[in-house]
Amino acid sequence: xxxxxxxxxxxxxxxxxxxxxxxxxxxxxxxxxxxxxxxxxxxxxxxxxxxxxxxxxxxxxxxxxxxxxxxxxxxxxxxxxxxxxxxxxxxxxxxxxxxxxxxxxxxxxxxxxxxxxxxxxxxxxxxxxxxxxxxxxxxxxxxxxxxxxxxxxxxxxxxxxxxxxxxxxxxxxxxxxxxxxxxxxxxxxxxxxxxxxxxxxxxxxxxxxxxxxxxxxxxxxxxxxxxxxxxxxxxxxxxxxxxxxxxxxxxxxxxxxxxxxxxxxxxxxxxxxxxxxxxxxxxxxxxxxxxxxxx
Numbered sequence: 001x002x003x004x005x006x007x008x009x010x011x012x013x014x015x016x017x018x019x020x021x022x023x024x025x026x027x028x029x030x031x032x033x034x035x036x037x038x039x040x041x042x043x044x045x046x047x048x049x050x051x052x053x054x055x056x057x058x059x060x061x062x063x064x065x066x067x068x069x070x071x072x073x074x075x076x077x078x079x080x081x082x083x084x085x086x087x088x089x090x091x092x093x094x095x096x097x098x099x100x101x102x103x104x105x106x107x108x109x110x111x112x113x114x115x116x117x118x119x120x121x122x123x124x125x126x127x128x129x130x131x132x133x134x135x136x137x138x139x140x141x142x143x144x145x146x147x148x149x150x151x152x153x154x155x156x157x158x159x160x161x162x163x164x165x166x167x168x169x170x171x172x173x174x175x176x177x178x179x180x181x182x183x184x185x186x187x188x189x190x191x192x193x194x195x196x197x198x199x200x201x202x203x204x205x206x207x208x209x210x211x212x213x214x215x216x217x218x219x220x221x222x223x224x225x226x227x228x229x230x231x232x233x234x235x236x237x238x239x240x241x242x243x244x245x246x247x248x249x250x251x252x253x254x255x256x257x258x259x260x261x262x263x264x265x266x267x268x269x270x271x272x273x274x275x276x277x278x279x280x281x282x283x284x285x286x287x288x289x290x291x292x293x294x295x
Contacts, residue, residue, distance in 0.1 A: 002161040003094060004040065008043050010168070015046070015067055016062075017036065017040035018047075018062075020034045053083060068087055069087050070092070071092050073160075079091055084126060089171050092125060092126070092168065093125075093131070093133070095121065097189070098121075098122060098138055099124060099138075100131075100183075103131035107189045109189065112147060118142055121138065124181070134181065149214055192219055193219060197211070198222060202245045203260050205237040206237055208264055212233070216233060225293075225294050230271055230282075231271075232266055232268075233269060234268035239263065243257065244258045245259055248293060249292075250280070255280055266279040269282050
């Protein structure tokens with residue numbers, strides 16, 4: 001949404017906005033438009049929400065607009081090869097990593113999960129590969145020790161929107177000179193599934209803390225307490241406590257869990273079917289905290 005607002009506020013003319021079709025949400029499963037469509041309507045821009053980019057009606061309408069350039073941000077599917085050559089200056093993608101690192105759907109999550117100190121955003125021209133096209137520009141962003149995926153993505157969305165407008169400016173004035181991506185340093189960032197969020201308490205507390213941060217807010221890092229799933233929303237690594245992996249110790253101030261290496265202080269949780277809450281409040285609601293384990 002920030003990129004759309006930034007382009008709309010620039011000297012570039014937005015002919016239309018392409019987004020996902022309305023999707024069912026909430027308990028009533030009512031169809032609701034995407035957040036991008038809501039912003040486009042607010043800005044009084046035409047909206048296309050085709051079921052597929054290969055939809056013949058959509059292709060005809062896009063062709064009739066004759067766009068010079070098509071910026072893309074987090075659309076979530078590949079642009080068909082037949083459409084790549086339609087805009088004179090191509091499809092320009094804003095991707096939230098320093099390509100060629102973390103090509104794929106979840107670059108921010110994987111940067112946190114793998115302990116990167118620095119990540120960033122890249123603008124590049126789409127080709128038939130997955131995030132493989134020539135690069136126009138990049139901005140860097142430090143990954144803080146407490147950053148969640150939501151925190152980092154929020155900052156990258158702001159700096160990336162500025163980068164995208166600068167890239168469009170350079171294309172417009174003829175100063176853009178995209179460069180092929182290096183062949184070294186390629187890594188991949190597939191979407192994290194619910195199963196990917198399950199915690200293995202045999203891993204180090206450092207790894208588990210990264211998983212909690214990478215999976216927030218979605219798909220969520222989780223463990224089992226008895227027969228119920230328990231999401232971990234915030235945590236920290238601590239030392240000086242001797243607990244077996246999965247063993248939980250509770251006192252008035254904190255909840256800590258043993259890991260393969262070191263210990264994890266669990267700060268915020270969401271029990272299955274309940275609201276998010278401080279971990280100590282969750283523990284107070286248990287019948288007993290003696291011999292308490294998660295798995």
